[in-house]
Amino acid sequence: MDTQTIDTIALIRQIRENHYQYLRGKTHAERIAFYREQAQKMQKKIAILSATETTAQVSPVQNPAVSR
Numbered sequence: 001m002d003t004q005t006i007d008t009i010a011l012i013r014q015i016r017e018n019h020y021q022y023l024r025g026k027t028h029a030e031r032i033a034f035y036r037e038q039a040q041k042m043q044k045k046i047a048i049l050s051a052t053e054t055t056a057q058v059s060p061v062q063n064p065a066v067s068r
Contacts, residue, residue, distance in 0.1 A: 023031050 023034060026034070
């Protein structure tokens with residue numbers, strides 16, 4: 001089985017650097033709008049992933065009378 005490792009420190013630093021570059025020179029209101037938009041995108045992604053995981057984990061219910 002292959003295991004995948006993630007360098008979380010480097011990943012977080014890269015995300016922060018990208019945000020810094022994008023938000024540099026933006027107003028306070030523009031920064032707030034950016035983070036709110038990103039949060040909404042993440043909430044939608046979480047909802048989709050949660051729905052997918054829930055349907056994948058639900059096993060079909062068997063009728064006890066049929067299985068006898």
